[in-house]
Amino acid sequence: MKAEQAYPLPIALDAMGGDYGVEPNVAGAVAAARAGVAVLLVGREPQIHAELAKHAGSSSLPVRVIDTPDVIGMDEHARDVRSRRDASINVCTRLVKEGRAAAAVTMGHSGAAMASALLTLGRLGGVERPAMLTHLPAKNGFVTLLDVGANADVKPGYLAQWALLASVYLQVVEDRRDPTVGLLSIGEEDHKGSQLVLDAHALLRGLHGQGVNFYGNVEGRDIFQGTTDIVVTDGFTGNVVLKLAEGEAKVLLGWVKEALGSSLKAKAGGLLVRGALKGLAKRLNPSTYGASLLLGVNGLTFIGHGSSDEQAVKNSLLRAARAHESDLMGRLTAATAAAAAQRPG
Amino acid sequence: MKAEQAYPLPIALDAMGGDYGVEPNVAGAVAAARAGVAVLLVGREPQIHAELAKHAGSSSLPVRVIDTPDVIGMDEHARDVRSRRDASINVCTRLVKEGRAAAAVTMGHSGAAMASALLTLGRLGGVERPAMLTHLPAKNGFVTLLDVGANADVKPGYLAQWALLASVYLQVVEDRRDPTVGLLSIGEEDHKGSQLVLDAHALLRGLHGQGVNFYGNVEGRDIFQGTTDIVVTDGFTGNVVLKLAEGEAKVLLGWVKEALGSSLKAKAGGLLVRGALKGLAKRLNPSTYGASLLLGVNGLTFIGHGSSDEQAVKNSLLRAARAHESDLMGRLTAATAAAAAQRPG
Numbered sequence: 001m002k003a004e005q006a007y008p009l010p011i012a013l014d015a016m017g018g019d020y021g022v023e024p025n026v027a028g029a030v031a032a033a034r035a036g037v038a039v040l041l042v043g044r045e046p047q048i049h050a051e052l053a054k055h056a057g058s059s060s061l062p063v064r065v066i067d068t069p070d071v072i073g074m075d076e077h078a079r080d081v082r083s084r085r086d087a088s089i090n091v092c093t094r095l096v097k098e099g100r101a102a103a104a105v106t107m108g109h110s111g112a113a114m115a116s117a118l119l120t121l122g123r124l125g126g127v128e129r130p131a132m133l134t135h136l137p138a139k140n141g142f143v144t145l146l147d148v149g150a151n152a153d154v155k156p157g158y159l160a161q162w163a164l165l166a167s168v169y170l171q172v173v174e175d176r177r178d179p180t181v182g183l184l185s186i187g188e189e190d191h192k193g194s195q196l197v198l199d200a201h202a203l204l205r206g207l208h209g210q211g212v213n214f215y216g217n218v219e220g221r222d223i224f225q226g227t228t229d230i231v232v233t234d235g236f237t238g239n240v241v242l243k244l245a246e247g248e249a250k251v252l253l254g255w256v257k258e259a260l261g262s263s264l265k266a267k268a269g270g271l272l273v274r275g276a277l278k279g280l281a282k283r284l285n286p287s288t289y290g291a292s293l294l295l296g297v298n299g300l301t302f303i304g305h306g307s308s309d310e311q312a313v314k315n316s317l318l319r320a321a322r323a324h325e326s327d328l329m330g331r332l333t334a335a336t337a338a339a340a341a342q343r344p345g
Numbered sequence: 346m347k348a349e350q351a352y353p354l355p356i357a358l359d360a361m362g363g364d365y366g367v368e369p370n371v372a373g374a375v376a377a378a379r380a381g382v383a384v385l386l387v388g389r390e391p392q393i394h395a396e397l398a399k400h401a402g403s404s405s406l407p408v409r410v411i412d413t414p415d416v417i418g419m420d421e422h423a424r425d426v427r428s429r430r431d432a433s434i435n436v437c438t439r440l441v442k443e444g445r446a447a448a449a450v451t452m453g454h455s456g457a458a459m460a461s462a463l464l465t466l467g468r469l470g471g472v473e474r475p476a477m478l479t480h481l482p483a484k485n486g487f488v489t490l491l492d493v494g495a496n497a498d499v500k501p502g503y504l505a506q507w508a509l510l511a512s513v514y515l516q517v518v519e520d521r522r523d524p525t526v527g528l529l530s531i532g533e534e535d536h537k538g539s540q541l542v543l544d545a546h547a548l549l550r551g552l553h554g555q556g557v558n559f560y561g562n563v564e565g566r567d568i569f570q571g572t573t574d575i576v577v578t579d580g581f582t583g584n585v586v587l588k589l590a591e592g593e594a595k596v597l598l599g600w601v602k603e604a605l606g607s608s609l610k611a612k613a614g615g616l617l618v619r620g621a622l623k624g625l626a627k628r629l630n631p632s633t634y635g636a637s638l639l640l641g642v643n644g645l646t647f648i649g650h651g652s653s654d655e656q657a658v659k660n661s662l663l664r665a666a667r668a669h670e671s672d673l674m675g676r677l678t679a680a681t682a683a684a685a686a687q688r689p690g
Binding site: 194 | 484539566582586598608625629
């Protein structure tokens with residue numbers, strides 16, 4: 001076994017979370033550990049050990065198990081995190097709070113995960129509401145979208161704060177210099193949009209050059225075009241966008257496959273293009289982008305799809321490790337403190 | 346020339362409207378006229394006649410020109426419809442108001458078109474706000490989405506009225522029996538969503554069986570799945586959905602083409618599958634679905650993309666004629682009157 005000292009702090013993974021339970025979680029953890037990330041598997045020890053045993057050589061990897069029998073199921077209530085103190089998601093966020101884990105990662109109940117993070121870790125100083133930040137494929141790579149569902153009803157000030165936090169995130173974790181921020185609206189003109197957008201636009205204009213490189217309004221079509229690095233919106237619209245984008249990609253790829261089977265000629269061609277299309281399918285697969293970051297709580301928390309597979313779990317753990325190594329929390333804290341100091345009054 | 350009596354009422358087309366001016370409008374009008382639809386071309390007569398001359402045999406078609414020199418440009422203000430009484434869009438809606446045209450169709454300034462329709466035709470009795478209704482491709486055909494941009498800020502009652510009107514539209518014009526209505530939200534559960542959605546949900550439950558076949562909440566992923574025939578949402582979210590859906594389809598098809606050119610083997614296959622993919626591109630092209638219907642004004646009004654091509658113009662005119670022939674306005678009036686009679690108090 002490698003010396004544990006080589007791995008500064010492990011990532012706590014809610015090992016039972018998600019639609020498929022322990023299997024993809026353990027497989028993803030093993031894959032991440034092979035890539036050098038230490039993992040704490042938080043969940044039912046017997047099941048986790050049985051899964052670990054399927055992976056040859058896993059006993060020499062930096063993977064440890066924390067036996068946690070209680071798990072909040074996908075169909076239970078988010079508010080259960082209050083009464084079930086030792087539920088696996090609460091153990092994960094507590095490990096972060098206590099400095100024993102670098103980040104909490106879960107593919108389980110997203111409402112419960114948000115509630116647990118808020119309850120245990122609290123909000124980052126000066127942040128009114130945390131937001132879920134995620135990535136979507138776009139021309140020239142990916143686009144960063146938030147909020148994708150933490151807040152269905154928002155105030156203009158939330159959007160301005162999220163723009164600042166997301167800008168720090170992209171610079172620190174993804175090495176994008178001076179990322180551009182677009183405000184999602186229904187017309188590029190400044191005077192178009194809902195009242196929320198009009199008010200948020202004014203606030204974002206005020207932040208331009210002070211930690212936010214504000215591009216202006218963007219439209220639905222700009223998301224896949226990658227017009228801006230970041231697209232900021234309320235959690236209702238953002239969640240609809242995320243699920244529409246994923247759903248459309250799935251249906252369209254299905255139609256492409258259907259078209260390739262529509263005639264003998266197309267079938268022959270389909271065999272030749274199969275490899276090329278596989279790369280595209282990978283690019284459109286949410287697993288490629290891993291879990292969403294809960295931005296604005298006082299500790300790293302990543303929340304993924306319930307349907308996450310091994311690859312999604314692995315990529316989420318790698319991103320969590322990268323966020324920790326680049327001191328994302330320290331940089332976010334500094335940025336919000338600087339913004340608070342600049343505020344008049 | 347065929348006897349004019351064979352064509353009950355012509356459709357008034359704003360012949361100068363749209364990003365490409367008179368060319369696609371005249372070409373689309375000629376194509377629609379060849380399919381039996383009478384068209385009034387409202388715009389600058391010399392330019393229209395010059396375009397018509399390019400279409401052999403167009404002089405024997407049921408196409409007439411109404412010389413209207415003033416046109417509200419794409420970059421002018423919607424409020425100009427108030428002061429420029431003889432702008433082409435105002436002439437179109439006035440022809441409908443006076444019973445001289447069956448419908449007004451424009452690919453021009455959509456804000457101006459909405460304002461002109463409201464000003465000239467007024468609202469349908471009992472309707473608080475008109476909505477833009479459009480079609481998107483989906484599994485098993487298409488899905489009907491509204492509002493896609495007429496109202497950025499809405500009240501719950503608007504959504505309930507739109508559900509009723511859209512149900513009538515689908516039954517009358519598209520022959521869908523008892524179409525299902527989904528309320529766009531961020532979770533299928535009744536208790537999830539914004540305050541607007543929670544309130545609208547309660548109203549729609551109350552309309553279930555009274556002209557609305559309410560399915561419940563749907564999510565972004567349900568749109569392309571075609572889970573319901575109709576998806577109702579506010580004009581902000583709907584516009585984002587429409588533009589994202591179109592933008593994503595365009596980018597994804599571009600990626601498919603790119604993938605097919607990525608290697609010699611893929612290129613060879615690409616040649617074989619080209620025909621099959623063309624059908625898919627057509628299915629995803631907004632032109633296939635034509636203009637959006639402005640639902641809730643007291644007269645048929647269709648507003649299309651500024652970028653509409655000949656096919657989009659033709660399909661819009663055909664849909665307008667179908668709406669007129671099936672007495673959509675009479676059926677909408679009856680449905681809103683029945684709903685008002687059922688209302689308590």
